[in-house]
Amino acid sequence: MSFAKMIRLYNTLIDGSAGRTxxxxxxxxxKGNITIxxxxxxxxxxxxxxxxxKSLVIKASGIDPRHWELTPSAFGTAIGLTDYQIADVLNIEIVGINFRSQLKDKGQVQDIFSLTEGIFFSYYYSVSNFEKRLVCRDVFQVIRVDEFGQIRVRLRDAFFDYSGLCVPIRNHLYYMLEKDKGLDEIVVHCTNFPNNHNKNLFGIILCNSVKIKNRQPSSFFPAASRVYFAFLxxxxxxxxxxxxxxxxxxxxxxxYACYIDETDPETMGPTTMDDIKNINNLIATDKVPFALIAND
Structure with missing residues (x-):
């Protein structure tokens, strides 16, 4: 049975590529001189x-024979398949985000995707600039529903690319993304549920505040800020x-992913002060609850 699974993984890898068997x-x-x-x-x-x-198959594949001695999942990784491809072929539940409260009904997920599909500017006050108050304008895209029913997303900030997924809950959305290179940060956005009349999203971002010393990150601190996604x-x-x-x-x-100085109109570009009004982090001294709450 394991060898049959490895053959399926191998066929997934080549996917009918010319020159591959x-x-x-x-x-x-x-080739094996056996019955059909x-x-x-x-x-x-x-x-x-x-x-x-077995020897016939291994030779025809062109794959390192040592890989065929591994378990099917390890074999899939060794030949370069993604976790999703391996999980699909082996019919296993991929390890990752799988909360019980997560909406998983295909119809519900598709409806959420239809409401949020597209490109946004996301705005929040920079948590890492220690010299001046600046607004971060990131580019965010809700891309597709993948074969596992997960809504795939990506983001670009002023310096790095991130990719991840949306975890929809009954009353709100979580966007969870990790840095594509460096693997030293996961960013989480918690936002409201959109509707057909207003596709903009209001929420809180949880991320790292990175202090730079001699052009290198020297300190990492947990940070949070109000965030606003403007649908484009x-x-x-x-x-x-x-x-x-x-x-x-x-x-x-x-x-367009960059810092904005709200006091300098030349840095604003397509951004308006109405966009920035949605990310005010001030909490009044008499505020109850005394907390950072989105769309407040």
Whole structure:
């Protein structure tokens, strides 16, 4: 059974690539000189292959023979498949975010995606600039629902790229993203549930405050700030009309990920003071509860 799973993982890797041999029933029948019925039984895992057939498959694959001695999941990792591909082939639940309160109904997830799909500017006051009060304008995109029913998202700030997913709960959304390079930060946004009349999102961001010394990060502190997601459009054509500038891809949008000085109109670009009013972090001394609450 394990060898049959590894064959399926290998076939997923090559996915019909030219010059690579697909290990299917016809291949085993023709090259292994066995019956087509036995070939199908090998591929289903109901019967084990002979050592001769194993050697035939390993040689035809071009994969390091040592990898074929691993467990199926380790084999998949060794040949370069993603966790999602391995989980799909092996029919296992991928390790990761899987809260009981998480909405998982396909219809509900699709409805949430339909409401949030598209490109946003996200705004919050910088937690890492220790010299001047600045606003961070990040570029955020809700991309698609993947084969595991997870809403995939990505973000670009002034320096780094992040990717992750949306965890929808009954009354609000969690966006959880990790830095693509460096693997030293996970950013969490907790926002309201959008609706057809207002697709903007109001929430709190939890992230790292990074103190820089000699151009290198010297200290990391947990930080939180109000965050506002301004919806720009579902397509880049719509975004172009919203920001009154031509963009055709996420790469084009990255130039808008930067710091904004609210006292300097030249740094504002397509951002308005109405956008910035939504991220005020001030808490009045008589405020109850005495806490940072979004859209307050």
């Amino acid at each position: 697909t290990i299917d029933a016809d291949f085993l029948f023709e 019925n036995y070939a199908r039984q090998i591929l289903s895992g109901s019967k084990p292959p002979t050592d001769k057939l 459009g579902k397509t880049f054509e719509e975004v172009s009309r919203t920001i009154e500038a031509p963009v055709s891809s996420f790469e084009d949008m990255k130039k």
